[in-house]
Amino acid sequence: xxxxxxxxxxxxxxxxxxxxxxxxxxxxxxxxxxxxxxxxxxxxxxxxxxxxxxxxxxxxxxxxxxxxxxxxxxxxxxxxxxxxxxxxxxxxxxxxxxxxxxxxxxxxxxxxxxxxxxxxxxxxxxxxxxxxxxxxxxxxxxxxxxxxxxxxxxxxxxxxxxxxxxxxxxxxxxxxxxxxxxxxxxxxxxxxxxxxxxxxxxxxxxxxxxxxxxxxxxxxxxxxxxxxxxxxxxxxxxxxxxxxxxxxxxx
Amino acid sequence: xxxxxxxxxxxxxxxxxxxxxxxxxxxxxxxxxxxxxxxxxxxxxxxxxxxxxxxxxxxxxxxxxxxxxxxxxxxxxxxxxxxxxxxxxxxxxxxxxxxxxxxxxxxxxxxxxxxxxxxxxxxxxxxxxxxxxxxxxxxxxxxxxxxxxxxxxxxxxxxxxxxxxxxxxxxxxxxxxxxxxxxxxxxxxxxxxxxxxxxxxxxxxxxxxxxxxxxxxxxxxxxxxxxxxxxxxxxxxxxxxxxxxxxxxxx
DNA sequence: CTAAAATCAATCAAAAACATTCATTTCTTG
DNA sequence: CAAGAAATGAATGTTTTTGATTGATTTTAG
Numbered sequence: 137x138x139x140x141x142x143x144x145x146x147x148x149x150x151x152x153x154x155x156x157x158x159x160x161x162x163x164x165x166x167x168x169x170x171x172x173x174x175x176x177x178x179x180x181x182x183x184x185x186x187x188x189x190x191x192x193x194x195x196x197x198x199x200x201x202x203x204x205x206x207x208x209x210x211x212x213x214x215x216x217x218x219x220x221x222x223x224x225x226x227x228x229x230x231x232x233x234x235x236x237x238x239x240x241x242x243x244x245x246x247x248x249x250x251x252x253x254x255x256x257x258x259x260x261x262x263x264x265x266x267x268x269x270x271x272x273x274x275x276x277x278x279x280x281x282x283x284x285x286x287x288x289x290x291x292x293x294x295x296x297x298x299x300x301x302x303x304x305x306x307x308x309x310x311x312x313x314x315x316x317x318x319x320x321x322x323x324x325x326x327x328x329x330x331x332x333x334x335x336x337x338x339x340x341x342x343x344x345x346x347x348x349x350x351x352x353x354x355x356x357x358x359x360x361x362x363x364x365x366x367x368x369x370x371x372x373x374x375x376x377x378x379x380x381x382x383x384x385x386x387x
Numbered sequence: 388x389x390x391x392x393x394x395x396x397x398x399x400x401x402x403x404x405x406x407x408x409x410x411x412x413x414x415x416x417x418x419x420x421x422x423x424x425x426x427x428x429x430x431x432x433x434x435x436x437x438x439x440x441x442x443x444x445x446x447x448x449x450x451x452x453x454x455x456x457x458x459x460x461x462x463x464x465x466x467x468x469x470x471x472x473x474x475x476x477x478x479x480x481x482x483x484x485x486x487x488x489x490x491x492x493x494x495x496x497x498x499x500x501x502x503x504x505x506x507x508x509x510x511x512x513x514x515x516x517x518x519x520x521x522x523x524x525x526x527x528x529x530x531x532x533x534x535x536x537x538x539x540x541x542x543x544x545x546x547x548x549x550x551x552x553x554x555x556x557x558x559x560x561x562x563x564x565x566x567x568x569x570x571x572x573x574x575x576x577x578x579x580x581x582x583x584x585x586x587x588x589x590x591x592x593x594x595x596x597x598x599x600x601x602x603x604x605x606x607x608x609x610x611x612x613x614x615x616x617x618x619x620x621x622x623x624x625x626x627x628x629x630x631x632x633x634x635x636x637x638x
Numbered sequence: 639c640t641a642a643a644a645t646c647a648a649t650c651a652a653a654a655a656c657a658t659t660c661a662t663t664t665c666t667t668g
Numbered sequence: 669c670a671a672g673a674a675a676t677g678a679a680t681g682t683t684t685t686t687g688a689t690t691g692a693t694t695t696t697a698g
Contacts, residue, residue: 139675155392158655168677173656189655189684190389259510259526267534275510275538277528277546283518287526295528295542389655390685409645419687424646440645440694 137165143175147184147351150194151320158191184351196309196319196350211342214366214387218340219243221387222305222364225338226252230302233330234261236286236323237307239340247271255299257287257326281322288322296329304334308341309350313376315357317350324352331359338362343369357382388416394426401436401445402518403500408442460489465593465617465638470494472638473556473591473615477503481553484581485512487537487574488558490591498522506550508538508577532573539573547580555585559592560601564627566608568601575603582610589613594620608633 137145142165149156149164161172176192179185185192219242226232228251234240236258244264247254250271256262257276265273276295278287306327309318316339318324331337337360346369357380364385377384388396393416400407400415412423427443430436436443460466470493477483479502485491487509495512498505499519507513508527516524527546529538557578560569567590569575582588588611597620608631615636628635 155389155395157389157392169655170657170677171675174675188389188391190391193391193395259513262510262531263514263536265531265533266536269533273531274542275526275528275531277526277538277542280513280516280524280526282516282520285514285517287528291525291528291546420645421647421687422685425686 137167139175142167142171143179146175146179148321150185150351151322154194155188156191156193161191183349194319194351211344211366214342214368215239215242217366217387218342218364219246221385222338222340223247223250225362225364226250226303228252231255231300233296233299233301233304233334234258235304235306235327235330236261236284239342240305240307243305243340255296255301257292258285259287260285276326278326279322284323286323286326288326292326293329296326296333299333301330301334303336303338304330305338305340306330308339308345308354310348311339311341311346311357311363311373312349313357314349314353316354316360318352318354319350321352324354327354331355336361338364340364342366343373346370346373356380388418390426393418393422394430397426397430398435399518399520400500401443403521404445406439406442406444412442462593462595462617465619466490466493468617468638469591469593469615470497472636473589474498474501476589476613476615477501477554479503482506482551484547484550484552484555484585485509486555486557486578486581487512487535490593491556491558494556494591506547506552508543509536510538511536527577529577530573535574537574537577539577543577544580547577547584550584552581552585554587554589555581556589556591557581559590559596559605561599562590562592562597562608562614562624563600564608565600565604567605567611569603569605570601572603575605578605582606587612589615591615593617594624597621597624607631 145165146161158169158172162169165172176187180187184195186195215238218239222243223246226247231253234244234254234256241261241264244261248264248268253272254265255274255276257278262273262275265271276287276292278292279289281288308316318327339360341363343366357377360382362383362385363377364387367386369386374384396416397412409420409423413420416423427436427438431438434446436446466489469490473494474497477498482504483506485495485505485507492512492515495515499515500521502521504523505516506525506527508529513524513526516522527538527543529543530540532539559567569578590611592614594617608628611633613634613636614628615638618637620637625635
């Protein structure tokens with residue numbers, strides 16, 4: 137097995153477990169412990185995982201409870217602005233797909249009471265419309281991914297196959313020149329389907345997501361129609377997006 | 388098992404239980420007491436838990452989803468007892484369908500941390516298992532019915548067509564000689580499907596549901612295998628159930 | 639209150655995992 | 669095809685982790 141193939145496989149394994157045993161990797165990849173260790177070092181250098189004694193842990197896997205409040209509120213101000221701006225782009229009566237993630241949740245909050253049809257795979261976002269009569273909410277089914285509160289897997293993708301949406305509003309793990317990426321293959325799988333069935337793709341991402349790579353590649357920048365970020369976005373990134381014909385709005 | 392893996396697992400266990408015995412941890416993690424103690428010391432240093440004689444307690448106040456609703460709930464005490472009793476009937480590794488409703492939610496709370504496969508159409512129940520890794524939760528898709536937080540409609544029923552469950556745990560609007568009834572046709576529709584695909588049907592209903600008829604007839608009493616209610620259940624109802632070969636347990 | 643039982647902290651040797659080096663194989667590239 | 673570069677796996681010594689043992693401390697029962 138080649139190095140690239142091995143490393144992709146390692147990344148895949150993180151969608152199921154947040155910790156991976158080095159021994160198990162050796163057996164699964166049929167490689168020596170030296171090789172596996174080198175792979176892990178390489179992936180760590182790329183910022184895709186954290187190496188620990190005995191294996192490696194997924195980076196986004198678990199926030200420390202002490203700053204969990206803080207972390208989910210990181211750039212909260214910015215996310216609020218982004219949420220408001222994105223919500224203003226939506227017209228009455230449209231069909232939206234809302235992906236999971238705290239930035240998109242902020243968009244959802246600004247959509248409360250609007251007359252829309254919303255499809256989402258996030259139970260947190262569904263909750264925002266808990267007692268709204270004007271907004272019709274449909275949840276995709278699926279396996280509930282612990283801690284993120286999103287529905288994933290074949291059931292989710294199968295359901296998305298049967299719908300069509302005007303706009304997809306998507307959160308994201310990282311954006312670089314290579315495109316969008318997110319933290320695990322299951323999430324990326326359903327997001328790909330979402331892109332597929334949506335006429336217009338809007339990415340809501342605060343400036344901290346730029347220049348970062350998450351574990352799994354999702355798509356190239358060309359699939360995106362519009363990126364809404366905050367004012368702290370470094371100009372080079374803005375130019376990068378515009379080179380790919382992506383519209384940019386800073387909130 | 389490696390150190391990091393063990394410590395993540397300990398954190399998981401604390402999302403289901405407030406206090407955990409050191410012995411129990413040794414057995415569950417297959418590690419010596421020295422190792423477990425070192426793990427607990429490490430986690431305490433990170434501020435994730437508090438070590439006490441004989442084990443450790445969770446530091447984060449376990450927030451119950453929708454506290455306010457539950458507190459204002461009628462017959463809350465009775466529902467708690469019913470919940471505990473029903474939860475004890477469930478065996479490890481089984482596949483359950485949980486329908487919506489406050490009584491069933493009480494059952495779900497007592498199932499936290501168990502190793503089960505749960506299918507539900509209630510986002511409130513899904514939330515109860517928000518960060519439990521041992522309990523695998525699948526949501527049916529569907530329209531979100533406002534204020535009840537349940538998923539209904541063709542999407543939901545279609546999904547239920549593809550599953551099979553050991554036990555269905557069902558709340559109910561009313562029980563009379565004529566059978567079970569509930570408040571609207573959409574709910575009844577999905578509940579019929581649930582009954583269809585489950586080997587054993589358990590109804591969790593406090594005594595106030597007896598002798599009442601809700602809007603829509605759901606099924607006759609013969610489809611029910613077991614009813615769990617509280618001690619205030621009037622004897623005539625008990626006899627009625629037994630005439631229909633329904634087992635009765637009072638909590 | 640006292641004694642027995644349980645739990646804890648400290649220490650140590652064995653085991654597991656690690657970094658480093660080096661010879662061998664595989665892959666590039668001219 | 670051949671020289672060089674990159675990747676691999678084995679071997680080395682080092683560091684970390686682990687479970688057992690010891691005696692101290694706390695809890696429980698009488």
